[in-house]
Amino acid sequence: xxxxxxxxxxxxxxxxxxxxxxxxxxxxxxxxxxxxxxxxxxxxxxxxxxxxxxxxxxxxxxxxxxxxxxxxxxxxxxxxxxxxxxxxxxxxxxxxxxxxxxxxxxxxxxxxxxxxxxxxxxxxxxxxxxxxxxxxxxxxxxxxxxxxxxxxxxxxxxxxxxxxxxxxxxxxxxxxxxxxxxxxxxxxxxxxxxxxxxxxxxxxxxxxxxxxxxxxxxxxxxxxxxxxxxxxxxxxxxxxxxxxxxxxxxxxxxxxxxxxxxxxxxxxxxxxxxxxxxxxxxxxxxxxxxxxxxxxxxxxx
Numbered sequence: 428x429x430x431x432x433x434x435x436x437x438x439x440x441x442x443x444x445x446x447x448x449x450x451x452x453x454x455x456x457x458x459x460x461x462x463x464x465x466x467x468x469x470x471x472x473x474x475x476x477x478x479x480x481x482x483x484x485x486x487x488x489x490x491x492x493x494x495x496x497x498x499x500x501x502x503x504x505x506x507x508x509x510x511x512x513x514x515x516x517x518x519x520x521x522x523x524x525x526x527x528x529x530x531x532x533x534x535x536x537x538x539x540x541x542x543x544x545x546x547x548x549x550x551x552x553x554x555x556x557x558x559x560x561x562x563x564x565x566x567x568x569x570x571x572x573x574x575x576x577x578x579x580x581x582x583x584x585x586x587x588x589x590x591x592x593x594x595x596x597x598x599x600x601x602x603x604x605x606x607x608x609x610x611x612x613x614x615x616x617x618x619x620x621x622x623x624x625x626x627x628x629x630x631x632x633x634x635x636x637x638x639x640x641x642x643x644x645x646x647x648x649x650x651x652x653x654x655x656x657x658x659x660x661x662x663x664x665x666x667x668x669x670x671x672x673x674x675x676x677x678x679x680x681x682x683x684x685x686x687x688x689x690x691x692x693x694x695x696x697x698x699x700x701x702x703x704x705x706x707x708x709x710x711x712x713x714x715x716x717x718x719x720x721x722x723x724x725x726x727x728x
Contacts (some may be wrong), residue, residue, distance in 0.1 A: 452475055452480055453476050455479070457477075465478040467481065469501040470499065471498050472504050472627075474501060506652075506715050514578050518575050529549070532556050557569075574690075581718055584654050584681040584717070585679075585716075586651070586655070587647060587681035588660065589647055589678070590646040590647075590660065591676065591678070592643065593611060593612075593646050594672065595643040612646070612648065616659070620665060622659060628658060630646070631645070631646055632646075662700075672724040680716065684719070690720050697713055697722045700722070711723070711724055
């Protein structure tokens with residue numbers, strides 16, 4: 428939305444910087460400098476899209492930009508937001524179910540109290556119910572809060588990959604480094620027939636070493652959608668036939684700590700099976716998305 432409207436730039440930021448900035452449409456790449464330019468800003472990623480690309484009439488745009496109670500998200504962010512809302516709803520339903528069971532236990536205790544006035548019996552009933560509740564919670568595993576946090580982190584990482592072995596730029600200027608990183612990333616995408624324009628962001632993980640002989644840091648790449656990431660991963664089969672500069676490159680999913688731990692267990696499991704069977708024609712490997720990794724049997728090439 429226009430800078431002076433809701434959903435654009437926070438009023439706490441330096442207005443001088445805001446006035447000198449360009450708005451670039453995410454779709455048509457046109458730059459807008461006029462404060463009256465008709466563009467909408469996504470409330471999640473803060474990227475802009477012009478009215479024409481959104482196929483909005485001037486009346487519709489004015490209505491949306493002036494209403495403080497209307498929230499607008501670009502399609503990729505809208506998909507993520509809706510999924511998060513769905514997760515929130517599921518958690519609420521599970522909490523409701525839990526409290527309904529708890530109310531049932533309390534009602535049961537009250538009935539027992541009506542039937543028996545002996546204090547020792549009342550204490551015994553309460554302790555039994557507390558023990559059952561503890562055992563029930565243990566069987567359910569992690570708490571709702573922990574599970575929700577894991578789901579959110581997994582959702583935030585689902586469109587990302589981690590690239591290992593991709594050479595780091597030798598430049599020291601932040602602008603030159605960014606440009607060179609983009610160039611090498613685009614070159615990798617083109618080498619495997621993947622569209623580089625589907626990459627939204629990229630950055631190195633960890634602190635850069637002063638030792639020039641050290642291994643390049645992993646590069647985290649964020650795609651605009653899960654489909655874009657999926658196409659990139661599928662085309663990695665073309666990597667062996669690409670330029671030699673990519674011979675040491677490997678790509679993995681961006682996983683949560685829990686997913687990495689589970690993946691490590693599966694890798695060890697596959698390794699143990701391969702050592703036991705020692706087949707000349709088949710081998711066991713770990714495949715699948717981060718939340719559904721599994722060991723499968725495949726033919727050796």
